[in-house]
Amino acid sequence: MEKKTLLTGDRPTGPLHLGHYFGSLQNRVAMQNDFDSYIMVADVQALTDNFHQPEMVRENVLEVAMDNIAAGVDPKKSTLFIQSQIPQIAELTVFYSNLVTINTLKRNPTVKAEIAEKKELFGQDGESVTYGFLGYPVSQAADITIVRAHIVPVGEDQLPMIEQAREIVERFHRMYQCDIFPLPQAKLSDSPRIIGLDGSGKMSKSLNNAVYLKDNPETTIEKIKGAKTDSSTTIEFNPKERPEISNLVLIYALIHNQNPKDAASELKHNTYSEFKLKLAQDLNRHLAPFRAKRLELEAKPHYVKEILDMGRVKVLEKAEETMKLVREAMKINY
Numbered sequence: 001m002e003k004k005t006l007l008t009g010d011r012p013t014g015p016l017h018l019g020h021y022f023g024s025l026q027n028r029v030a031m032q033n034d035f036d037s038y039i040m041v042a043d044v045q046a047l048t049d050n051f052h053q054p055e056m057v058r059e060n061v062l063e064v065a066m067d068n069i070a071a072g073v074d075p076k077k078s079t080l081f082i083q084s085q086i087p088q089i090a091e092l093t094v095f096y097s098n099l100v101t102i103n104t105l106k107r108n109p110t111v112k113a114e115i116a117e118k119k120e121l122f123g124q125d126g127e128s129v130t131y132g133f134l135g136y137p138v139s140q141a142a143d144i145t146i147v148r149a150h151i152v153p154v155g156e157d158q159l160p161m162i163e164q165a166r167e168i169v170e171r172f173h174r175m176y177q178c179d180i181f182p183l184p185q186a187k188l189s190d191s192p193r194i195i196g197l198d199g200s201g202k203m204s205k206s207l208n209n210a211v212y213l214k215d216n217p218e219t220t221i222e223k224i225k226g227a228k229t230d231s232s233t234t235i236e237f238n239p240k241e242r243p244e245i246s247n248l249v250l251i252y253a254l255i256h257n258q259n260p261k262d263a264a265s266e267l268k269h270n271t272y273s274e275f276k277l278k279l280a281q282d283l284n285r286h287l288a289p290f291r292a293k294r295l296e297l298e299a300k301p302h303y304v305k306e307i308l309d310m311g312r313v314k315v316l317e318k319a320e321e322t323m324k325l326v327r328e329a330m331k332i333n334y
Helices: 018-031 043-047 054-071 087-099 102-107 109-117 136-146 156-176 217-225 243-256 260-267 272-298 301-330
Strands: 005-010 036-041 078-082 151-154 185-188
Touching: 005 018, 005 054, 005 136, 018 036, 018 054, 018 151, 018 243, 036 054, 036 301, 043 054, 043 136, 054 078, 054 272, 054 301, 078 301, 087 136, 087 156, 087 301, 102 109, 109 136, 109 156, 136 156, 136 301, 151 156, 156 185, 156 301, 217 272, 243 260, 243 272, 272 301
Parallel strands: 005 036, 005 151, 036 078, 151 185
Antiparallel strands: none
16 A cells, blocks of 8 residues: 655754654654655755844754654655745646635734734734745645655644645646646644743744754853743642743653653752753753764765755656646646
8 A cells, every 4th residue: 555645844944852752753753654754955945034143044954854763754755855946836826826815814813923023024013924934835735745744743823824824736737637646734742841941932043042063062052041930939730820840840741751740750859950950861862962963964964965856856846746637737848
């Protein structure tokens, strides 16, 4: 039986961190045995809100690829590729842009939330939002359908993007009386969300609140020691009322494959400083194999580039197959 196709990926805006590791990396490693997996380094998407610093995006393309391979993504089972090297994605985006209204994009909850977070780029009320950023749900639909993906692993905040992709596929099929694409299905991660070490909503490079997978042991210890807690002295798992200490307990539980409440019970006799040191040491042990593999990859960037190039060749072939079907359906196969 032919495997279904899966597409996932990462924006190259920095090396990957614990949020990526428990939220998506582990899942994609587990799923690569059961699906024809495509993992995209989404440099074009990263440029939609980093258009003023393309060199930063370029620097992080190999970083993201190395993080994936070090985490267990197997180039024999998964196809790693760079988004900008597949021009058919841009072509399909143009065709799809005729199927989605501006108002639909403006109402997209994910787009609205991200515009609100980026006032320095897009203005207080989004008055300076660019065509590229507003339209990235359309380009994401092209990313998914260019490889004719069935499954798209996402976080809950990305569900509106998958819904938009499904609407585009359905409208394309109705309009051109064809059946080219599978209707993409979202696959939500089972892992609870890890927040930033400063207690803010998410780990991110821009907020300087993340433990990067490639951090050395000393840096990891310093970051965990400096993680925000609260004025209490008891360790418990209560994310609503005590999010900061609960976040650290969650990381500990994920490392040890435990229920967070059981982990908190086990740790209740520790002081905050004792717990933080234990967490940092255990995290370092947990990430040691990843870090050893990543150092090997850093010493041979040519190998990583070869993997990305092999992915480019494979995806170009599939993308051109897709576009041949699209052009035939649209009667523009001159």
